[in-house]
Amino acid sequence: MTKTKKISYWIATLWLxxxxxxxxxxxxxxxxxxxxxxxxxxxxxxxxxxxxxxxxLGVAAILAPGFVLLKEWAYAGFFFVASGAAVSHVIAGHPFGEVFPGVLLLILTLTSWWLRPVSRKVPSVQAVTA
Known part of the structure; x- marks a missing residue:
């Protein structure tokens, strides 16, 4: 993992x-x-x-070392909460200023998940059986 990717991961993860x-x-x-x-x-x-x-509890799971499967569940939960919040505000007809926090948390969730180091990922089936 490059230094830039690692720093980007931690910035997104800490803001999330x-x-x-x-x-x-x-x-x-x-x-x-x-x-x-x-x-x-x-x-x-x-x-x-x-x-x-x-x-x-999701924040604790994301920040704690280990527990990679629990991290996946936490990211999924954050995705559902943030996207649900953003969509709820859009449906309610709220201005973008009220929609933005949900969108921002959704972007941070996806960014943190995408950039997470290998040590924070669930091993693939191929890697386990190989």
Missing amino acids: SLGMLSSGIFQLLQMKAGMDVIVHLGYPAYLGPILGVWKV
Whole structure:
């Protein structure tokens, strides 16, 4: 892995982690700003703390060494949450400024996943059987 790719991976991963952790804490603690958005989009208020727990756990999984299969699940979860948020805001007719955070988290998720080092990837079936 080149130095540039490694630095790019960690920048994307740390920004993704910061975004998911901060929004997860807002939702977990049921802070008014985070809950208002969820309810305004038409989702039940109880979804906030559920998403908050999974976001915090996902950040831990992505940053911790090892647990490569768990990392794949965390990336998948982040993909679903970020794309779901972006689409929900678009469907609700919100301006781009409200859609952008979801799009940004989606881009960071895909970038971090794409650039992750070999040590953070699930070995392929061919590599295991060879």
